[in-house]
Amino acid sequence: MYSRVGGGPAIKLVVDQLYTWILLDEELSPYFATVTVESLKRHMAALLAQVLGGPQEYTGRELGESHRGLGITDAHYTRVVDLALAALFLAHAPRDVIAAVEDTLAAVRADIVA
Ligand code: HEM
Known part of the structure; x- marks a missing residue:
């Protein structure tokens, strides 16, 4: 799947797009106010x-460890997932790849939501 989305360069575009949207979102951006977004992008x-x-x-750390105590709500989690899937779609990722990422994100929900 990695090569079918376009490898590293495509993934960088997807991650840049995702954080651009997150930082423009007035409900999501406060979570990131005190972190270095560049290193977060590299990890993502x-x-x-x-x-x-x-x-x-x-x-990076285990997802449960890095998100513990951030107080992330279910709605904010869903919003980030939607933006991530939209960024993949915009980068012309094949549908089965998008579906596989969606499944993976659903599986880590409990580690991220407070
Ligand atoms: C959708 C699934 C998500 C994935 C796969 C994910 C992935 C990551 C990764 C890889 C890191 C870096 C971990 C490290 O370096 O130790 C991170 C950190 C972080 N994430 Fe997420 N994340 C997700 C959802 C969210 C959501 C919904 C929010 C808030 C609305 C969020 C806020 C943060 C913040 C603030 C940090 C930095 C924590 C710190 O450095 O203290 N994440 N995330």
């Missing part, structure tokens, strides 16, 4: 590449 890109069967280079 590495994780997405890994989920899609590309290089296994994710070195």
